[in-house]
Amino acid sequence: MPASRSVPRKFARLLGIALLVAVAAGAVLREPAQSPAAPSVSTFAPVDDLLTYVDSCLESFAPVLASAEAYDRGKARLEKDADSLAAVALALHLHDQEHRLKHHAGVMFHAAQRLATAADYAAAQHAWGALQAANRRETSAVPELAWQRAGEMGIVMKQVTLLHNKLKRGARPGSRFEAGAEENARLATVLAVLAQCTQADVPTGTNPADTAKWYDLCAEMRDYCSQTSQALHARDQAATATALDRVEQNCNACHDVFRKQR
Numbered sequence: 001m002p003a004s005r006s007v008p009r010k011f012a013r014l015l016g017i018a019l020l021v022a023v024a025a026g027a028v029l030r031e032p033a034q035s036p037a038a039p040s041v042s043t044f045a046p047v048d049d050l051l052t053y054v055d056s057c058l059e060s061f062a063p064v065l066a067s068a069e070a071y072d073r074g075k076a077r078l079e080k081d082a083d084s085l086a087a088v089a090l091a092l093h094l095h096d097q098e099h100r101l102k103h104h105a106g107v108m109f110h111a112a113q114r115l116a117t118a119a120d121y122a123a124a125q126h127a128w129g130a131l132q133a134a135n136r137r138e139t140s141a142v143p144e145l146a147w148q149r150a151g152e153m154g155i156v157m158k159q160v161t162l163l164h165n166k167l168k169r170g171a172r173p174g175s176r177f178e179a180g181a182e183e184n185a186r187l188a189t190v191l192a193v194l195a196q197c198t199q200a201d202v203p204t205g206t207n208p209a210d211t212a213k214w215y216d217l218c219a220e221m222r223d224y225c226s227q228t229s230q231a232l233h234a235r236d237q238a239a240t241a242t243a244l245d246r247v248e249q250n251c252n253a254c255h256d257v258f259r260k261q262r
């Protein structure tokens with residue numbers, strides 16, 4: 001009886017197709033958007049800004065690590081700066097241009113993170129030793145790292161606020177603008193790489209439908225901070241103020257969606 005055999009077979013095929021369609025639809029609806037590929041690092045973070053920031057961190061960390069007392073006093077600030085240094089080291093590791101730390105920045109990234117999260121002075125000293133060794137290019141391992149968060153979001157945001165406020169103070173017209181422009185250009189680049197790291201750190205509990213929004217807002221922060229840096233490098237006060245306004249609108253746009261969810 002060929003006819004009666006083919007009915008269940010047809011039914012099974014239809015059921016199979018229906019299942020496939022349901023699974024595919026579910027995947028589209030439920031899978032969060034994929035993290036977009038980052039642009040070449042040189043398009044948003046000049047290598048010289050990053051290397052000079054590394055130098056300035058090593059200089060400012062040394063006295064904080066000199067004694068247990070100094071460490072206790074300076075720990076809160078060090079923790080935030082070490083997160084920024086981790087982001088900068090990761091950008092150097094992934095950079096598309098050659099530079100002196102190309103093969104050591106990956107180890108520096110891990111050392112900076114260990115310094116940021118050290119439980120006590122001994123652990124901090126250990127991480128500090130590894131950080132200095134990486135800066136002296138005395139590392140052998142070359143980890144292969146992807147863009148990822150530099151540190152815990154709450155701490156990164158405190159650092160973002162400090163840097164952003166400093167940029168706003170320095171952006172006002174007048175003699176301070178010129179005097180601070182070079183350092184502020186560097187700090188705007190640091191903000192751009194922090195934004196790129198943050199893109200990989202979608203807050204837990206984010207509605208999958210909002211994931212693409214997170215990626216876009218982080219990319220916007222990166223690009224507006226990079227524009228701020230370029231305007232500062234060019235000593236263009238008006239362009240700096242315009243770019244910083246965009247940065248601030250972006251802070252608020254992201255908080256409107258993502259700070260409420262937490």
Ligand code: HEC
Nearest residue numbers: 153154157158160161164217218221250251254255258259
């Ligand atoms: C892509 C999204 C996003 C952008 C852009 C963003 N933030 Fe945030 N911000 C967050 C999230 C999420 C939190 C909540 C973090 C937490 O509590 O762990 C937060 C928290 C904060 C906090 C509170 C930190 C605390 O716990 O004390 C401050 C301050 C802050 N952001 C400042 C800023 C500033 C200034 C900017 C712009 C220069 C900015 N943020 C840009 C997502 C963003």
